[in-house]
Amino acid sequence: TCPSTAPSPPPPDPEVPVSTPIILDCDPGHDDAMAILLAVGDPRVELKAVTTSAGNQTVEKTAMNARRMCSLARAFDVPVAAGYPKPLTGTLLIGDDVHGETGLDGWEFPEPEVPLQSAHAVDLIHDLLVDSPEPITLVVTGPQTNIAGLFARHPDDRARIKEIVCMGGATHRGNTTPYAEYNILVDPEAAHEVLASGVPITYCGLNVTHQAPVTSEVMQRILDVGTHISKVSASLLGFRSSTYDQIWDLPDAPLHDPVAIARVLDPTLVDCVEAPVSIELRGEFTRGATVVDLYGVTGRTPNAKVATHLDTERFWDVFMKALTALG
Amino acid sequence: TCPSTAPSPPPPDPEVPVSTPIILDCDPGHDDAMAILLAVGDPRVELKAVTTSAGNQTVEKTAMNARRMCSLARAFDVPVAAGYPKPLTGTLLIGDDVHGETGLDGWEFPEPEVPLQSAHAVDLIHDLLVDSPEPITLVVTGPQTNIAGLFARHPDDRARIKEIVCMGGATHRGNTTPYAEYNILVDPEAAHEVLASGVPITYCGLNVTHQAPVTSEVMQRILDVGTHISKVSASLLGFRSSTYDQIWDLPDAPLHDPVAIARVLDPTLVDCVEAPVSIELRGEFTRGATVVDLYGVTGRTPNAKVATHLDTERFWDVFMKALTALG
Amino acid sequence: TCPSTAPSPPPPDPEVPVSTPIILDCDPGHDDAMAILLAVGDPRVELKAVTTSAGNQTVEKTAMNARRMCSLARAFDVPVAAGYPKPLTGTLLIGDDVHGETGLDGWEFPEPEVPLQSAHAVDLIHDLLVDSPEPITLVVTGPQTNIAGLFARHPDDRARIKEIVCMGGATHRGNTTPYAEYNILVDPEAAHEVLASGVPITYCGLNVTHQAPVTSEVMQRILDVGTHISKVSASLLGFRSSTYDQIWDLPDAPLHDPVAIARVLDPTLVDCVEAPVSIELRGEFTRGATVVDLYGVTGRTPNAKVATHLDTERFWDVFMKALTALG
Amino acid sequence: TCPSTAPSPPPPDPEVPVSTPIILDCDPGHDDAMAILLAVGDPRVELKAVTTSAGNQTVEKTAMNARRMCSLARAFDVPVAAGYPKPLTGTLLIGDDVHGETGLDGWEFPEPEVPLQSAHAVDLIHDLLVDSPEPITLVVTGPQTNIAGLFARHPDDRARIKEIVCMGGATHRGNTTPYAEYNILVDPEAAHEVLASGVPITYCGLNVTHQAPVTSEVMQRILDVGTHISKVSASLLGFRSSTYDQIWDLPDAPLHDPVAIARVLDPTLVDCVEAPVSIELRGEFTRGATVVDLYGVTGRTPNAKVATHLDTERFWDVFMKALTALG
Numbered sequence A, B, C, D: 001t002c003p004s005t006a007p008s009p010p011p012p013d014p015e016v017p018v019s020t021p022i023i024l025d026c027d028p029g030h031d032d033a034m035a036i037l038l039a040v041g042d043p044r045v046e047l048k049a050v051t052t053s054a055g056n057q058t059v060e061k062t063a064m065n066a067r068r069m070c071s072l073a074r075a076f077d078v079p080v081a082a083g084y085p086k087p088l089t090g091t092l093l094i095g096d097d098v099h100g101e102t103g104l105d106g107w108e109f110p111e112p113e114v115p116l117q118s119a120h121a122v123d124l125i126h127d128l129l130v131d132s133p134e135p136i137t138l139v140v141t142g143p144q145t146n147i148a149g150l151f152a153r154h155p156d157d158r159a160r161i162k163e164i165v166c167m168g169g170a171t172h173r174g175n176t177t178p179y180a181e182y183n184i185l186v187d188p189e190a191a192h193e194v195l196a197s198g199v200p201i202t203y204c205g206l207n208v209t210h211q212a213p214v215t216s217e218v219m220q221r222i223l224d225v226g227t228h229i230s231k232v233s234a235s236l237l238g239f240r241s242s243t244y245d246q247i248w249d250l251p252d253a254p255l256h257d258p259v260a261i262a263r264v265l266d267p268t269l270v271d272c273v274e275a276p277v278s279i280e281l282r283g284e285f286t287r288g289a290t291v292v293d294l295y296g297v298t299g300r301t302p303n304a305k306v307a308t309h310l311d312t313e314r315f316w317d318v319f320m321k322a323l324t325a326l327g
């Protein structure tokens, strides 16, 4: 056989949209719930699995909530697995002030039809990576404990990941302490290990997710979709806005986690810069800060992409379209 | 004598402006230079002394620059003294990338007529405080080494100070490292000691001083004053804008230090909130950050006023009026 | 039924020695190698498995060395498995200055007969714990990464462990930095997690292992055993003494790791006190120190047993007896 | 004139003992009190001044105690001045558990005849240094706040100091926390600044001062001197032994501070090695530790002398001789 005359692979059919395979590691949580809906509803990503971390609530509760949302979205074939029950070091700081007792307060869910996999999150991700013909994108919208655990157990899996796109950190102020964002603060050592792994990583931090506030107008658009799913979504987001308003005087609570999905769906929705990022592990008042050197004052080499701008209008259009597509 | 019939003190005569006695501890530096002009030119403060810290340049150079600016402003009676040559701990980080070799590059000054006091800055401040019939306001626009040294040597002087208004810190990002502002970063232990002293303190940080960019329009207004002093000022600010542009892509360099003077001149120019502030002494990447808990998430008790908003238009009016008054 | 007349359980038969089931997690390493021999040769412990950590050498090499020593001791039924390739955070600091290129320089070993288990160390330990009718003692003579990983993955396994006896730390000075002992310094976060797990833990630190120097007399006694195993042992210890002498001017290198086995074999060999222990994670010069509050000056509650004295004479008797028993 | 025929300076007359001029900066404190007696009573040092720091008690009390001891020793010409009331950062940790309410409990002193100088300790030291025809040795037996303050205020004075000999630190364990010795722990930043000053420094740490326990035999020798001063000394040391016994189960309390004087009197009494020393400023459990790299494992350059051995027998002989000489 002569290579020079071998038939070329057919060009991608522009009518058939390219779908990026992703695994979503999350801690639902209300905005993680919306990220699941977006990932299921938009054809430009193929949701291979949902794994859950300990974060907004215990890992048992976040796994239950992932199963609830996949069931709601009729994503019955998406495997859901639970990961580590606590951060690499120290004890878990849950986010029940925002997300309530269940981690997804604001709607009374039925028993989910999607089952819990018996496999640990790390094993499920590992098996999917090994079995996949192409590298997979990890979207991480909770503390990064599971991903650090994956790299510790299976260092070779780093080469099987196309990139990591996370909701995490901030270029300016944090939300849980003055300079630390919740996902990073819960497990700073994990975030450090993921950043140091060498896998390409993009941070969608508070500076960009705050460009997606759930305004009254957005709420109205969600309700206008007119489906059961849109009704549940509006109810969940309504609950969350009430807690945001109490804690931060912020009635139009920003929709953090779907922004990371959006960046994968269509990178033009979220502008990024390359910058040196460090995770502060030591500070007395600043532990968990993602220290982003936007102006190159530290002399460090850029090691991450950092989101700086969201195309808010198109983001909401994409979100509403996915919600509508879920039926 | 019957108290109830005792004569009341006469009401303040609205025609006679109240003048607040201040001591300016600074590290000129271009914006400190403008702060000196504002303090001399505006009748609402009475400049009792200028003391200098090691900061933008060595303490010898900052003292020389203070003498130059007082001479330029014909403030021949204002005593100028130099303070500590280095921070409480560690070595001095000068700011010659912004302020040049002399600390005040951009104008060729004659030998200053205002002499250097032989007294150490701490002794000059102490003597003025002890001799003053009323508490004095300290305006600090450089590293806070001298003030920490004053409190170490003369703890009782804390009661002789009405308040400290400083240019320092930031509620969001820093300028010298991602989270640390230059004045605080140079001597974090001093800033911590000053904050812990119990003397009322107001931080005019980068978040508010960046509301005073020296735009082309502002430059034009300065030139339009049409005096020798305005010409020198424009030349100095022109030099500084060129360095800001190189480092931070910021051609309209903000005029930090005069904002602290403005807050004393007329508190309504600078809005403040009370908040818990901590100085990060330990972080690997965040040392020197002023950690401002704007939303009360840390549970700490407010211990400082933090400036949040500048009335930019009135600020420039006040500045131009003072420049004009200097003749 | 009347409890008072219920038959008592038969008293333990003094002829049948009680054998404590142990799993040895180690990083051979010369002294780990001697710990394996002691554990195989003394009937008072039953060696259920040897798992290896990344430490003195890479985890691949420490696993190879564990297989070599089990093969040498004809412990063909003891499963050997490898664990994590690096500490929880940061990169691995190997100890090749002491242990050489192979981690066990000083003898040319044949291909080991004992195979490497395909299971990860954590899974092997977990399975053994779950299958055991009684709690098992963990002896840890390397960095504690695998044990921290076990507790992260299987928190319930903590209740299946009788106690942890480790070689680690020091009450006075360290060996790798002035205050940190090697095993703890390599993975301070793991040591912290193990200490915080609530499982009873005993530290056999440098202060007590330095009471077991391998003197010329000890070397002679080893050689006098007159077996192949004693010849290999003497050769290995000879190599190690040469490196100790170079680094610390200490020709009679202490035999650290077997002391932890000795404490399990016969607790009267190693005196301990209860004390508050903290692992320093933050210090600039002291990271990895085991901070032992021997005099209760910190006000903390004792959370560990800390070995303070070795019965050196009986220790060597026990060691020689085990070596002899190996044949 | 021909240099080769110039007359040599006369050789020192062996009959006339060389007397080293010293300034003692201390925080009496019982062992500081004995250091004062030793410095006054031994002709090989010339005590130019006693300055006091905040340490074992407030600076007012330590100054009072210095005056008491100088009065007792009839050192009426030795000026006594008080220094800073608190450490460079943070609040003062006094040692009243050891030294009692007065800082010198155990004897009822009369009003001291030696007056308190009105000058601040830093100014007194500065004036003495400037006026001295030769460099002076500083003996520091308390927290090093005053010396750090001297160097901050008068950097040039560093060249006027022959060397600093301090009681401070430890090569092994501390006394106030597991790894920190009291004098260093009270003001770690000051100790760091003094160490970084470049002035030659010798640490007489706990490892060597614990070689001077005040045994019953030592107490008897003190009493046998048979003077009023010896009676006061025995009473003071008796009080201190009772507190040591309560805190550390150490009835023969070591006589720390005079060891630093002894090193100056006769360097052969105290053996030293050159080693890299770092002051831990950051640790969570180890702040204030003097990290001494005895074996060169850190690769740092030696920056201090560290005492390792005391000639205990000769030390007590010297002490008794001085006590006797005081009459």
Ligand SMILES: [Ca+2]
Binding pocket: A026, A027, A028, A029, A031, A032, A056, A141, A142, A257
């Ligand atoms: Ca989330």
Ligand SMILES: [Ca+2]
Binding pocket: B026, B027, B028, B029, B031, B032, B056, B141, B142, B257
């Ligand atoms: Ca300034």
Ligand SMILES: [Ca+2]
Binding pocket: C026, C027, C028, C029, C031, C032, C056, C141, C142, C257
């Ligand atoms: Ca080992």
Ligand SMILES: [Ca+2]
Binding pocket: D026, D027, D028, D029, D031, D032, D056, D141, D142, D257
């Ligand atoms: Ca003392």
